[in-house]
Amino acid sequence: MAARSVVTKEPAYVVAWNALLADGATAAACAETLTQGQRDGGAMWGDRPLCVSLRPNFVTKRQYAANAAASEALYGALGRLERSLLRDDELRRELDLSAEEDRLALADPGFTAASPSSRLDGFVSDGVIRYVEYNAESPAGMAYNDVLVKIFDRLPAMRAFRKKYRARPVRAASKQLTAMSRAHGRKVGTIAIVDWTGLPTLTEFQMFQRAFTESGVKTLICAPEDLTYRAGRLRAKGTPIDVVYRRVLLSELLAKPEVARPLLKAYLAGDVTVVNSLRAKLLHKKMSLALLSDDRYARLYTPPQRRAIAKHVPWTRKVREGHTTYGDKVIDLTEFVLRNRERLVLKPNDEYGGKGVILGWTVDKTEWEQALIGSLTTSSVVQEKVPVPREPFPVVLDKVHFLDLSVDCDPYLFWGRVGGVLTRLSSSALLNVTAGAGSVVPTYLVEGAA
Numbered sequence: 001m002a003a004r005s006v007v008t009k010e011p012a013y014v015v016a017w018n019a020l021l022a023d024g025a026t027a028a029a030c031a032e033t034l035t036q037g038q039r040d041g042g043a044m045w046g047d048r049p050l051c052v053s054l055r056p057n058f059v060t061k062r063q064y065a066a067n068a069a070a071s072e073a074l075y076g077a078l079g080r081l082e083r084s085l086l087r088d089d090e091l092r093r094e095l096d097l098s099a100e101e102d103r104l105a106l107a108d109p110g111f112t113a114a115s116p117s118s119r120l121d122g123f124v125s126d127g128v129i130r131y132v133e134y135n136a137e138s139p140a141g142m143a144y145n146d147v148l149v150k151i152f153d154r155l156p157a158m159r160a161f162r163k164k165y166r167a168r169p170v171r172a173a174s175k176q177l178t179a180m181s182r183a184h185g186r187k188v189g190t191i192a193i194v195d196w197t198g199l200p201t202l203t204e205f206q207m208f209q210r211a212f213t214e215s216g217v218k219t220l221i222c223a224p225e226d227l228t229y230r231a232g233r234l235r236a237k238g239t240p241i242d243v244v245y246r247r248v249l250l251s252e253l254l255a256k257p258e259v260a261r262p263l264l265k266a267y268l269a270g271d272v273t274v275v276n277s278l279r280a281k282l283l284h285k286k287m288s289l290a291l292l293s294d295d296r297y298a299r300l301y302t303p304p305q306r307r308a309i310a311k312h313v314p315w316t317r318k319v320r321e322g323h324t325t326y327g328d329k330v331i332d333l334t335e336f337v338l339r340n341r342e343r344l345v346l347k348p349n350d351e352y353g354g355k356g357v358i359l360g361w362t363v364d365k366t367e368w369e370q371a372l373i374g375s376l377t378t379s380s381v382v383q384e385k386v387p388v389p390r391e392p393f394p395v396v397l398d399k400v401h402f403l404d405l406s407v408d409c410d411p412y413l414f415w416g417r418v419g420g421v422l423t424r425l426s427s428s429a430l431l432n433v434t435a436g437a438g439s440v441v442p443t444y445l446v447e448g449a450a
Contacts, residue, residue, distance in 0.1 A: 010392070013165050013446050017055055018402070020157040021394050030054050030155045031396045037151035042203035043144055050144055050440045054394040056152050057407065057423040058167070058446040067129045068418035071120050071411040073308035074131060074292075077301050078283050079416070081291055082114060084300050085282050091297075094318065095285045096349055096379035100254055107268050109183075109277030113415055116179040116275050119422065121410045122312070125387035129409055130312055132345075132386060136284040137276055138247050139412060141422040141440060142172040143207035148442040166447040172412045172420020177212055179414045180243050184273040188243050190218045192236040194263070195247035197223045205247070224248055227262040234266035244274045250281050251350060286349045286381045290316040295325055315384040319346065319375040334372065337382050341368040349379035361385070393425060393441075403427060405439075 010018075021027045031054060038049040059067075085092045086106065097105065119139035122131035149169040152158055161167060181188050191212055193205045205221045212219040222236040234241045244263065253260045266272040282288070291297050292309050293316045301309065317324050317333060324333050337344060341360035348356040358371040375382070392402045410422040425439045 011058075013058055013161075014055070014391075016164060017058070017157060017161055018392075018394065020160050021054060021400060026156050026160070027054065027394075027400045030157050031400065033155055034151060034396065037154065038148075041147045041151065042206060043147045043151070044200075044203055046200040051148055051151075052395050052397075052439050053405075053425060053441050054155075054157070054396060054400060055441070056148075056169075057425075057441050057443045059170075059421075059443055061445050061447060063124070063127065064170070064421075064445055066127070067124065067409060067411055067421075070129050070308060070312045071131075071413060071418050072416060073305060074120060074312060075118070075413050075416045077292060077305040077309060078134065078136075078288065079113075080300055080302075080305070081288065081297075082279075082282055091291075092282070094291060095282065095287050097281065097285070098254070101250065101281050104250070104264070104267075104278040105282050107278065108270075109267075109279050110270055110273060111183040111185065111277070113183075114277050114279035114282065116183045116415055117176055118276070118280075118413050119410050120413070121408060123386055123388045123407075124409050125389050128311065130314055130386040131289070132314065132383060133286065134283055134288055135410075136280045136282075136288075137249060139422075140201060140204065140247070141410075142176055142412060142420060143204045143211070144440055145420065145422055145442055146171045146173040147207060148440065152442050152444075167444045170421055170443045170445060172422075173208065173211060175412070175414045175419040176208065176245075177215055177217065180245060180273070180275045182415065183275050183277075184243050188217050190220070190239060190241050191243045191245055192227070192239075192241045193219065193221045193245045193247060194224055194227070194236075196252070201247070208245070224253060224256070224259045224263060227266075229262035229266045229271070232269065232271050234262065234272040241272055244272055246274050246276060249352065250278055284350070286316075286347050287318055287379075289313055289383070290318050290381050292316070314386050317382055318349075319372070319380040319382050321376070333382075334376070337372055338369065341365065343385050345383045345385055346371050346375050347381050347383060349381060359385070 021030065034051065034054060035049065038044060038051060043050045092102065115136040117139060119135040120131045121133040121135060122129045149171055153169065193208060195201065209219045209221055220236050220239060226237050228235050267274050267278060293313045298306055315326060321334055323330055326336060344360045346358040360368055388406045390404045390406050393405050394400050395403050405425040405427055408424050411418045412420040412422065421443050423441050423443045425441060
């Protein structure tokens with residue numbers, strides 16, 4: 001969430017790309033390839049294309065390496081936090097878990113990392129990435145990104161661009177199968193991709209299904225109600241399942257206990273591998289960033305991790321009455337939140353897709369006060385906004401227009417190592433495809449002249 005929009009000067013390689021689109025025939029051919037490629041490849045969110053930009057996001061190898069190092073350092077800190085949460089009942093209560101979420105978090109998932117695949121969502125400004133959320137439960141977008149890479153590799157502009165610059169796409173989806181296989185610990189015969197029916201993400205599930213099947217793993221797409229558990233075996237539509245690629249969120253699953261029962265029983269009995277595990281809910285709560293940034297918990301982390309947290313995690317606190325710190329000052333939290341609407345964000349502790357997020361600078365004083373009152377009676381966090389970069393991107397509308405769009409940077413981590421990135425663009429202050437405010441573009445590592 002942004003402190004201000006920071007429009008950066010265009011580097012030479014972006015200028016070179018844009019110059020290629022100045023040719024009307026090239027721009028039209030690129031637009032046709034992008035539109036048709038997404039239609040054919042299923043890169044759609046419901047009935048709209050995921051990408052409307054005729055330029056990918058270009059990142060230098062140096063910047064990508066810096067973002068990866070920051071992400072991996074924070075993953076290490078989050079791992080220490082997770083271990084502390086499992087040992088300390090009082091600390092775990094800070095997360096406001098339900099009784100069932102708590103019970104499931106304490107159950108051994110059968111492998112060491114609660115989230116073999118995860119995603120940190122952030123923004124890069126002045127060369128520093130700052131993370132505003134951690135998606136530990138069900139990070140989406142990997143397969144969409146890789147399909148867009150295939151399309152962008154075919155653009156006439158990309159072929160011309162590569163005559164001058166080296167541009168290598170950043171892929172992620174293939175690492176998901178490797179991450180799940182490691183969690184399973186033995187050969188995977190059958191995977192079930194599990195989420196509710198009728199979702200716009202079905203096209204991504206189908207992409208994963210094709211990829212897993214081509215790798216020799218039978219893969220089904222099913223809903224939680226399609227699962228049965230008998231005689232120590234979880235089945236999907238009658239087929240025995242080794243690994244559940246869980247895309248359904250735990251909170252939504254627990255809201256339907258009868259539907260959830262087969263999966264939960266098999267998981268607790270250790271009769272199926274579930275990725276990400278149900279323990280992932282611990283760090284998926286927005287409170288995880290509050291437990292990173294609040295100096296009351298600094299003892300949980302190593303000195304290098306504390307430095308990484310200070311540099312890459314904005315000030316975040318649980319919304320409640322009482323005092324806390326801001327910098328080197330002790331403040332009354334609710335009074336501070338009321339006075340500093342223009343630089344704060346209120347978020348529900350456990351929501352997704354931008355639901356319930358209130359950007360203080362987009363509402364008036366009365367709306368902010370009401371939002372704070374609501375946050376005090378629910379489980380919420382308050383977070384300081386961070387600078388959001390804006391860059392001009394060529395966008396396909398009636399013709400090609402250059403629009404200043406916000407850009408985020410969301411690295412994927414597989415067993416703690418960065419293995420790809422999701423990049424979203426938006427004209428809105430809230431960058432989220434689920435909320436209808438974003439467009440996905442692939443990321444390319446760019447170097448000097450080829």
